[in-house]
Amino acid sequence: MKNDGPLAPALDAAAASENLLSVRVNQVRFEARAIQSYELVDPDGGQxxxxxxxxxxxVHLPNGLVRQYSICSDPAHRHHYVIGVLREESGRGGSRMLHERLHVQDSVRISAPRNNFRLRGGARKVLLLAGGIGVTPLKSMAHELERAGVDFELHYCAKDAACTAFRDEFANMAARGRVRYHFDAGVPGQGLDIGALLGTPLPDTHVYYCGPPGFMKACAASTLVWPAGAVHCEHFKAPVDSDPSREGATSQPSAGTFAIRLHSTGALVEVRPEQSMVDALxxxxxxxxxxxxxxxxxxxKVRYRSGTIDHRDFILREDEQAEFLTACVSRATSAVVELDL
Ligand code: FES
Structure with a gap:
């Protein structure tokens, strides 16, 4: 994203080379058990x-880790981005580092926003289903839908009230039945009856969901009967794939050797079984x-011109997969794949 407008935040020299923004932490808030929100602003007060x-x-952390966080604030409010971060003790360390080392007034480098989970137009009603910290992208959607006057319900599933973030911000929507809480006391299946809510497709209705793997699985199973194009989701962790033919589909390369042909030069690059396309390139x-x-x-994401692809991503739509692949996880099943590079 280009950042040359008078209202855009300054890029420092290092950040500029990677097209990153330098922002300042303006506020850190305790939102719920193990969840903090971080308000990030332009250091010069711009939009x-x-x-x-x-x-x-x-978010580029001081130790070199890079982690993705959904912006949960209202898209109409350009003076800040707010992210919600669940501290995951068994995670890879990114959320722990944020909770322990990112403080008010610190500077942090971030990418420009990207969106693989945007609201589609044309729905008369929208159902938003959030599992735990999966509420963050859906919260920004709720703000957007509210402003657009679209009928929506946000079903927020959590263990209990103490684990439920943004309750003060949701208070008004909750009072009007727009936001509904479902607590399961840590016993999956005791909270929201996802099958009952989604079991029958509703006309002119779109469904968006985001949450932990079990929640995603339940939502996916219940929306199988919905029309294509009416159901949208975002994983915040790569799901464990139970299909043995897709062994390693979560992140690790596997299967055979193939070659990438670079369209610009015609050069061939071998991709060995233990490598990703990104590594080989x-x-x-x-x-x-x-x-x-x-x-x-x-x-x-890279455009490909020929080849047969074993798509292993969780974001590209079928029509996008006909044109693009994700080079970090996808493989070719043909001997050669030609990339638009
Ligand atoms: S780096 Fe995220 S999809 Fe490849």
């Missing part, structure tokens, strides 16, 4: 680049930007 509901940013001096390295964010 931040626009974003659409459902967008996320990469990097070894050949061709840089493809990455972020999640799990097929979740779309940063490494």
């Amino acid at each position: 931040l680049p626009p974003f659409e509901a459902g967008a996320h940013i990469d 990097q070894g050949a001096g061709v840089h493809v930007a990455t972020s999640c390295s799990s097929g979740l964010c779309g940063t490494c």
Whole structure:
């Protein structure tokens, strides 16, 4: 995203080379058990680049880790981005580092917002289903839908009230039945009856859901009967794939050797079974930007011109997969795949 407008935040020299924004932490709030929100602002008080509901940013942590967080604030409010972060003790360390080391007044580098989970137009009613911290992209959608006057319900599933974030911000919507809480006391299936809510497709209605793996599975199973194009989801963790033919589909390369042909030069780059396309290209001096390295964010999306692809991402629609692949996780099943590089 270009940042040359008078209202855009300054880019420092290092950040500029990677097209990153330097922002300041203006506020850190305790939102719920193990959940803090971080309000990020332009250090000079300007507006931040626009974003659409459902967008996320990469946060570049001081130790080099890069983590994606959905922007949960109202897209109409350009003076800040707010992200909600669940501290995951068993995670890879990004959320722990944020909770422990990112404080008010600190500077942090972030990417411009990207969106793989945008609201589609044309729905008369929208159902938003959130599991735990999966509420963050749906919260920005709720703000957007509220302003647009679209009928919506946000079903927020959590263990209990103490684990439920943004309750003060949701208070008004909750009072009007727009936001509904479902607590399961930590026993899956005791809260919202997802099958009952989604079991019958509703006309002119779109469904959006985001949450932990079990929640995603339940929503996916219940929406199978819905028309294509009416159901949208975002994983915040690569799902564990139970299909053995897709072994390693979450993030690790596997299967056979193939070659990438670079369209610009015709050069061939071998991709060995233990390598991703990104790694093989990097070894050949061709840089493809990455972020999640799990097929979740779309940063490494590349157009391909020929070849048969084993798509292993969780974001591209079928029509997009006919044209693009995610080079961090996807493989070719043909001997050669020609990339638009
Ligand atoms: S880097 Fe996120 S999809 Fe490839």
